[in-house]
Every structure is written in C-alpha cells, then in structure tokens.
Amino acid sequence: xxxxxxDAQLMLRYAxxxxxxxxxxxxxxxxxxxxxxxxxxxxxxxxDDVFQECWSRVIANxxxxxxxxxxxxxxxxxxxNCCMDHWRKSGxxxxxxxxxxxxxxxxxxxxxxxxxxxxxxxxxxxxxxxALERLPQDQCAAxxxxxxxxLSVAEIGEATGVNPExxxxxxxxxxxxLKQALGDDAPD
Amino acid sequence: MEEKDIxxxxxxxxxKRLLEDSADAPPETTDARIRANARKALVPHGARWWLHAxxxxxxxxxxxxxxxxxxGRGKGVGxxxxxxxxxxxxxVVDRSKAxxxxxxxAAAEPLRREAARPEGEAAFVxxxxxxxxAAGEVAEVEATGSRIGxxxxxxxxxxxxxxxxxxxxxxxxxxSKELSNVVVTGSRAEAAAEESTPSAGFIASVDHASxxxxxEEWYARIVALRKAGNNTExxxxxxxxxxxxxxxxxxxxxPRP
Numbered sequence: 001x002x003x004x005x006x007d008a009q010l011m012l013r014y015a016x017x018x019x020x021x022x023x024x025x026x027x028x029x030x031x032x033x034x035x036x037x038x039x040x041x042x043x044x045x046x047x048d049d050v051f052q053e054c055w056s057r058v059i060a061n062x063x064x065x066x067x068x069x070x071x072x073x074x075x076x077x078x079x080x081n082c083c084m085d086h087w088r089k090s091g092x093x094x095x096x097x098x099x100x101x102x103x104x105x106x107x108x109x110x111x112x113x114x115x116x117x118x119x120x121x122x123x124x125x126x127x128x129x130x131a132l133e134r135l136p137q138d139q140c141a142a143x144x145x146x147x148x149x150x151l152s153v154a155e156i157g158e159a160t161g162v163n164p165e166x167x168x169x170x171x172x173x174x175x176x177x178l179k180q181a182l183g184d185d186a187p188d
Numbered sequence: 189m190e191e192k193d194i195x196x197x198x199x200x201x202x203x204k205r206l207l208e209d210s211a212d213a214p215p216e217t218t219d220a221r222i223r224a225n226a227r228k229a230l231v232p233h234g235a236r237w238w239l240h241a242x243x244x245x246x247x248x249x250x251x252x253x254x255x256x257x258x259x260g261r262g263k264g265v266g267x268x269x270x271x272x273x274x275x276x277x278x279x280v281v282d283r284s285k286a287x288x289x290x291x292x293x294a295a296a297e298p299l300r301r302e303a304a305r306p307e308g309e310a311a312f313v314x315x316x317x318x319x320x321x322a323a324g325e326v327a328e329v330e331a332t333g334s335r336i337g338x339x340x341x342x343x344x345x346x347x348x349x350x351x352x353x354x355x356x357x358x359x360x361x362x363x364s365k366e367l368s369n370v371v372v373t374g375s376r377a378e379a380a381a382e383e384s385t386p387s388a389g390f391i392a393s394v395d396h397a398s399x400x401x402x403x404e405e406w407y408a409r410i411v412a413l414r415k416a417g418n419n420t421e422x423x424x425x426x427x428x429x430x431x432x433x434x435x436x437x438x439x440x441x442x443p444r445p
C-alpha cells in the first residue's frame with residue numbers, strides 16, 4: 001500500500017483543478033462503492049442518495065485530502081460515514097446490530113439455527129446478497145470494507161472507529177455466517 | 189494477532205466476484221450528476237464576476253432612478269425648472285435698473301409667488317426679507333443678464349468693489365440703502381444651497397413686488413398695513429422705505445404712517 005498510489009495522485013490532480021482526473025477516479029470506484037452502499041444501506045431507494053452524498057463529500061473535501069493513506073481508505077471511510085448518517089436519519093437500526101458478537105458467532109455455528117432455506121434456493125450471488133442483509137450491520141460493514149474497499153483490518157478499524165482486534169473479530173464472524181449461508185458455493 | 193491476519197485474513201477476490209455478480213450499478217443520470225458537480229466545484233468563485241457586476245449595476249441604476257424621481261423636489265416654487273440649465277453668472281448687479289422690465293425667467297418666479305400666495309401670508313415673506321436685511325446682506329440670484337437696482341446704487345457701484353459692498357456693515361440711511369441694493373449672484377450650486385435658508389432668490393422675488401417699485405405705491409402699502417393693524421410689518425416696511433426714499437415723505441408732505 002503506497003501512500004502515493006495512483007488514485008491518490010488522481011485525487012490530488014483533481015484538487016488542483018483537473019476535471020478529467022475525477023472522471024478516472026470515479027470510473028475506478030464507481031461500481032465498488034455503489035455495491036458497498038447498496039449492501040450497507042439495504043434500501044434500493046436510498047442507495048442513490050447516499051451514493052451521491054458520498055461523492056459530494058469527496059468533491060467538497062478535495063482540497064483537504066492528504067495522501068497519508070490510500071485513497072480507497074479515505075473514500076470508503078466517507079462512504080461508511082454517509083451510511084451511518086443515513087441510518088441515523090432514517091432511525092432504522094438493525095436489531096441484530098445490538099447483539100453481542102459472541103451470540104452471533106454461536107448462532108452462526110449452530111446448525112439447528114435458521115436454516116436459510118430461502119437463501120440457499122437462489123444462485124450463489126443472490127444467496128450471498130441475502131445473507132449480507134441478514135448480517136449485523138457492523139459485521140456487514142467490516143466485510144464490505146474488506147472485500148469491496150480493499151481495506152486492511154487496521155484500516156477497517158480506523159474507518160469504523162474500533163480497534164483492529166474488534167474489526168478482525170467482526171470480519172471473522174461475518175465470513176463464518178456467509179459461508180454457512182452459501183454452503184458448498186462459499187469461497188475457500 | 190498475526191501480521192498476516194491483520195492485513196488479509198482471507199482472500200478477497202472470490203467474495204468480490206460473487207458480489208459483482210449480484211449487485212447493480214448506479215444509474216447513468218447519477219453518474220452525470222456527480223460528474224457535473226465535480227466540474228462545477230472547480231469553477232473558481234472569482235470567475236463569477238457577473239454577480240458582482242450585476243449588483244453594482246443595479247445599485248447605480250437605483251441611484252439614478254432615485255435622483256430622477258426625487259432630485260427636483262424640495263426646491264420650492266420656481267426652482268431649477270424656471271432658472272433653466274443655463275450657467276448662472278457671479279456678478280454684482282444694480283437694483284436701480286429694476287424699473288426696466290425684469291427678464292421673463294427671473295420675473296416669472298415672483299409673479300407666481302404673488303399669485304399663489306394669499307394676502308395673509310405677506311408677513312412671512314417680509315419676515316424673511318427683514319432677517320436678511322438686518323444682516324446687511326441682500327443677495328439675489330437671477331438668470332444671466334438680469335440687472336436690477338436704483339440710480340444711487342449705480343453711482344456707488346462704480347467706485348466700490350463687490351466685496352466691499354457685500355461685507356459692509358449696516359450704516360447710515362444712504363449706505364444702508366446701497367447695501368440693500370447689492371445683489372450677489374452665485375453659482376448654480378450655491379443657489380441650490382441657499383434655497384434651504386432664507387434664500388437670495390426668494391428675497392429677490394420679494395424685491396420685485398410691484399408696490400415697491402414706486403414710492404407712492406410703497407407708501408400706500410405701508411399705510412394699508414398700518415390700517416390693517418399689522419404694525420410690525422408696517423414698521424419694517426417704513427424703515428425700508430425711509431432707507432430707500434429718505435426725503436420722499438418730506439418733499440411730498442406726507443405724514444409718517
């Protein structure tokens with residue numbers, strides 16, 4: 001992870017007034033960020049608003065951006081904050097979010113728990129999407145930041161405001177549940 | 189916690205492929221809107237010069253309109269509209285030539301005032317005149333070419349500079365009469381400034397009163413004022429009359445009213 005990665009350079013060029021640099025930056029992160037927000041917000045109608053809000057903050061803060069970390073880390077931290085704001089505004093918090101991580105892990109390990117029949121009925125990608133919606137919000141965010149944003153465990157902890165141990169724990173529990181949901185289709 | 193677990197607890201790519209298969213993409217309108225916002229944000233605020241220019245132009249237009257609408261008001265009857273746009277000369281004029289018909293523009297003002305003023309308001313005119321007279325200064329604003337005065341004034345004007353006449357203190361009857369005949373005209377701006385006080389133009393209009401142009405009419409006017417019980421005004425007029433025509437009553441055998 002280089003401090004002066006290509007995306008960071010694009011962001012600096014955009015901050016200096018080069019509009020085409022933003023186009024390249026947007027094209028590189030457009031789909032990944034959309035999926036991250038789509039899975040995090042879990043609301044198709046709100047996804048577009050949060051997505052635009054995220055990029056608006058990127059644009060507004062372009063002159064304050066410092067390439068001290070990867071651009072993706074900065075971008076997904078903004079996206080995560082936008083999702084948090086959306087949850088606060090909508091007043092909708094996943095009930096499972098308040099559950100203890102150990103209880104969730106136990107539920108994931110319990111083969112007699114929810115069979116996820118509906119999830120298993122579809123394609124692997126659809127089942128994964130459905131399983132993500134069932135995950136606690138913190139675990140879902142950790143998983144998406146890791147997979148979509150390419151953040152490390154430490155960066156996930158920094159972006160979500162927890163220490164790396166907690167971030168790693170959330171990530172581990174998330175993967176365990178998703179593997180259970182996907183069964184044999186789950187990646188190794 | 190091992191370093192490897194911190195950085196990559198499990199491979200990302202297989203999971204990412206699954207996510208890419210299932211998720212949609214942002215609509216094109218959203219793409220266009222975000223890109224437009226990104227470009228709009230790069231436009232420096234300084235480039236919006238037309239905002240400031242428009243504001244300044246609006247202010248100028250407002251000032252011009254205000255001057256157009258209210259600039260001509262508050263200048264009294266017969267203000268600039270009667271004087272016209274011609275430049276006003278600064279000169280000392282002799283009232284002894286007042287017998288000759290005054291120029292149309294200068295004469296129009298007093299005539300209008302006399303016609304519009306009820307008889308009861310004559311005291312107001314004369315009070316102003318008296319205040320100015322007591323200061324030993326009589327100023328008159330008139331259009332170019334207007335010259336009003338008496339024969340004594342014409343003789344004295346030849347030997348005195350305008351400044352001397354203007355600064356002279358009130359004195360004996362002869363001198364006082366001459367000073368009262370001194371007419372100082374000023375620039376258009378000065379004339380406008382004087383209009384806020386008992387103005388030279390206003391006093392000039394009083395001096396054009398027809399009953400002052402001959403001693404008979406003036407005397408009759410004083411008698412009429414005395415009969416009407418307006419003694420203050422009658423005294424003031426008498427004082428002025430005696431200054432202008434010191435021997436007239438004696439020569440004509442008229443009693444002092």
